[in-house]
Amino acid sequence: MYELIRGPLLWIGFIGFFGGLLYRFVTMARLAKRERVVLPTFSARFGLRSLAHWLVPFGGANMRRRPAYTLLSWAFHIGVLVTPLFVMGHAVLWQEAWGFRWWSLPAGLADAMSLVVVGVCLFFIVRRLIRPEVRNVSYPSDFVLALVVMAPFLTGFIAHRQWLPYEPMIIIHGLSGVLGLLVLPWTRLVHMMWFVFTRAFMGSEFGAVRHSRDW
Amino acid sequence: MADLEDRQVVDPGIDESIAGLTPDRIERTINRVLTEETGARLQAYLQTCVHCGLCAEACQSYISRDKDPDYAPVAKVKDTLWEMVKRKGKVDGEFLHNAARIAYIDCGACRRCSMYCPFGIDISYMIMTVRRILNLLGVVPQYLQDTTNSHAATMNQMWVQQDDWIDTLMWQEEDARSELAGARIPLDREGAEIMYSVIGPEPKILAQLIANMAIIFKVAGADWTMPSTDGWDNSNMAMYSGDFETMGRVERLHWERASELRVKRVVMGECGHAYRGAVYDGPRWLGWTKPPIPMVHAVEYYYELISSGRIRIARKIEEPVTVQDPCNIVRGRGLHDKLRYVVNAICADFRDMDPRYEHNYCCQAGGGLINCGPPWKRSRMKSNRVKADQIRDTGAHTVITPCHNCHSGIEDIIGFYKLGCHVSFISELLVKTIEMPDA
Numbered sequence: 001m002y003e004l005i006r007g008p009l010l011w012i013g014f015i016g017f018f019g020g021l022l023y024r025f026v027t028m029a030r031l032a033k034r035e036r037v038v039l040p041t042f043s044a045r046f047g048l049r050s051l052a053h054w055l056v057p058f059g060g061a062n063m064r065r066r067p068a069y070t071l072l073s074w075a076f077h078i079g080v081l082v083t084p085l086f087v088m089g090h091a092v093l094w095q096e097a098w099g100f101r102w103w104s105l106p107a108g109l110a111d112a113m114s115l116v117v118v119g120v121c122l123f124f125i126v127r128r129l130i131r132p133e134v135r136n137v138s139y140p141s142d143f144v145l146a147l148v149v150m151a152p153f154l155t156g157f158i159a160h161r162q163w164l165p166y167e168p169m170i171i172i173h174g175l176s177g178v179l180g181l182l183v184l185p186w187t188r189l190v191h192m193m194w195f196v197f198t199r200a201f202m203g204s205e206f207g208a209v210r211h212s213r214d215w
Numbered sequence: 216m217a218d219l220e221d222r223q224v225v226d227p228g229i230d231e232s233i234a235g236l237t238p239d240r241i242e243r244t245i246n247r248v249l250t251e252e253t254g255a256r257l258q259a260y261l262q263t264c265v266h267c268g269l270c271a272e273a274c275q276s277y278i279s280r281d282k283d284p285d286y287a288p289v290a291k292v293k294d295t296l297w298e299m300v301k302r303k304g305k306v307d308g309e310f311l312h313n314a315a316r317i318a319y320i321d322c323g324a325c326r327r328c329s330m331y332c333p334f335g336i337d338i339s340y341m342i343m344t345v346r347r348i349l350n351l352l353g354v355v356p357q358y359l360q361d362t363t364n365s366h367a368a369t370m371n372q373m374w375v376q377q378d379d380w381i382d383t384l385m386w387q388e389e390d391a392r393s394e395l396a397g398a399r400i401p402l403d404r405e406g407a408e409i410m411y412s413v414i415g416p417e418p419k420i421l422a423q424l425i426a427n428m429a430i431i432f433k434v435a436g437a438d439w440t441m442p443s444t445d446g447w448d449n450s451n452m453a454m455y456s457g458d459f460e461t462m463g464r465v466e467r468l469h470w471e472r473a474s475e476l477r478v479k480r481v482v483m484g485e486c487g488h489a490y491r492g493a494v495y496d497g498p499r500w501l502g503w504t505k506p507p508i509p510m511v512h513a514v515e516y517y518y519e520l521i522s523s524g525r526i527r528i529a530r531k532i533e534e535p536v537t538v539q540d541p542c543n544i545v546r547g548r549g550l551h552d553k554l555r556y557v558v559n560a561i562c563a564d565f566r567d568m569d570p571r572y573e574h575n576y577c578c579q580a581g582g583g584l585i586n587c588g589p590p591w592k593r594s595r596m597k598s599n600r601v602k603a604d605q606i607r608d609t610g611a612h613t614v615i616t617p618c619h620n621c622h623s624g625i626e627d628i629i630g631f632y633k634l635g636c637h638v639s640f641i642s643e644l645l646v647k648t649i650e651m652p653d654a
Contacts, residue, residue, distance in 0.1 A: 028255050028258065028259065029255075031254045031255040031258060032254065032255035032256075034254045034255075035254045035255050035256055036499065036502065037256065037499055038255065038256050040504045041504070050335065054333060054335070060330075060333075061330070061331075061574060062269060062272075062273070062330075062331040062333070065272070066269075069269075131268060132282070132284040133268040133271040133277070133282065133284040133287045133289075133290070134266070134267065134268035135284070136268075136284035136285065136287070136290050136293075137266045137268060137284075137287070137289045137290055137293050138266055139266070142265075142266050188262065188263070188264065188265050188266070190262055190263070191262075191263045191264075191265055191334060194259050194262060194263040194334070195263060195333070195334045197259060198259055198260065198263050198334045198335050198336055199333075199334055199335040201256070201335070201337075202329055202335030202336075202337060203335065205337070206330075206546075209495070210495075210546070210547050210548055210549065211548055211549035212545065212546055212547070212548065212549035212573050213549075213573055214329065214330050214335060214573075215330065
């Protein structure tokens with residue numbers, strides 16, 4: 001079972017993930033050919049200026065208004081992106097599969113980052129339930145997506161600590177990871193790809209066209 | 216829960232139009248706009264929004280209504296566009312009634328929320344898409360539609376006829392000459408450096424503003440002209456009702472008139488949405504990336520005149536003043552520093568609002584809101600208590616508003632919340648303070 005997951009299933013996950021993103025990108029790019037507003041006003045300089053302000057914590061006014069949320073959200077996104085790529089267990093898999101050496105995080109740090117992801121996912125869920133302006137626009141899918149993101153990190157952490165039997169845990173971990181990869185391109189998690197473009201377009205609009213700032 | 220009083224407002228432009236619609240027409244119209252008039256931009260916004268609600272506190276209506284979640288920008292999109300997309304256009308009259316109130320009354324398309332969205336989603340664009348759909352269905356608040364009809368029939372916002380227009384200009388020229396000898400309003404002077412354009416309400420109800428400008432141009436020694444025929448009005452309520460065809464006609468005629476006069480630039484009066492229509496929305500609809508002739512907003516022009524010494528300030532206004540940053544020339548053009556330069560030049564006691572610059576709150580009158588007329592006035596007032604607090608906190612006696620919508624909207628707020636101050640355009644203060652040449 002474990003071999004099945006780290007072999008063919010993982011391939012399905014990667015192919016589904018990159019293939020899905022590519023498909024979405026190509027269909028969007030074809031749709032964008034008709035777009036008369038976005039492309040003529042796109043400016044690399046102002047797009048990057050806006051992205052820089054919104055990727056750095058406290059670079060925007062709204063981030064300064066809510067410091068706790070900003071730090072949690074920032075740590076969460078770093079955790080989501082960095083941990084799976086550099087956790088020791090995955091680095092070993094890279095090396096076994098393709099024979100190349102890859103950087104890896106100290107085990108303690110990786111554990112901490114996983115816990116941050118899990119904790120902030122819970123925070124997002126609780127926030128959705130208690131903040132009226134967020135609850136009002138929350139659908140069941142919003143909660144499910146938070147759990148989908150949380151699952152591989154929680155199971156990975158438990159497996160590493162061997163709090164529960166290792167073998168079944170690592171199987172669930174692999175399955176949840178593949179599930180996350182597969183659903184990402186088809187759900188709101190695709191903001192991972194689109195936010196670069198939406199942000200850069202707004203940065204161009206404000207900066208190049210309207211001579212003002214959007215942070 | 217949206218305000219009960221607002222939900223009961225009777226507006227024939229909305230209620231009677233909805234009564235005449237068939238489910239088939241609603242569905243076809245919505246799907247046509249969603250597939251043929253919009254594209255990648257809308258799709259990216261729909262797919263990207265993670266429903267985080269971080270845009271909520273950007274909106275003055277949300278803050279002013281005690282953080283009622285239905286007034287958060289994201290909720291306004293959820294209750295309109297998201298549902299239209301989700302139900303594939305199969306929505307009923309009650310839904311459209313609610314959507315019209317949200318899109319035309321609760322959102323002024325001020326774009327403050329897109330500065331609070333981490334992804335920079337242009338929420339106001341999505342609300343404008345809803346207005347476009349409603350316009351194609353004929354569901355538009357009656358007063359706003361009347362204004363749009365005026366644009367379509369007369370090419371100006373206020374049903375001003377050409378003889379009235381010329382007559383008003385001659386009358387204002389006389390008024391200006393009684394203040395300053397030799398002041399003129401030169402009509403149709405080909406090859407002048409500047410065409411001055413105003414919005415419909417100026418000749419109709421605020422004609423003295425044109426005389427003020429004639430005095431300022433005379434003192435500055437400007438080489439300017441105004442057109443005697445249609446195309447003089449660059450205001451554009453069709454842009455806000457969703458009638459983009461009429462919007463395009465208005466803007467095209469305005470630029471054609473300027474081209475015929477072979478002017479080097481167009482200076483426009485103190486109005487925000489007219490600037491937006493002439494420089495952004497109009498040209499884009501017409502397929503141009505920018506206007507054919509540079510346009511300069513009055514604030515920019517006053518800045519140029521004062522900073523270059525072409526006009527001098529003889530005395531300053533002593534009473535405390537504050538300034539409203541109009542969305543369409545601050546968030547929409549970055550004129551906040553020039554605006555403050557001008558205000559500080561003519562006023563001794565300037566007190567800034569907080570928040571300010573791009574982060575200033577909208578007046579809740581622009582974006583076509585005030586043009587939706589008396590039925591919706593109380594709603595507008597309730598949606599901008601935060602502006603009343605902001606003004607009160609400055610302790611100013613005068614709120615300077617270099618925009619017609621801000622001017623009227625803030626005048627309403629001052630009355631409704633009994634703030635005891637008044638509003639003023641910059642030109643009204645300039646003619647009191649500039650050094651007049653010896654007659």
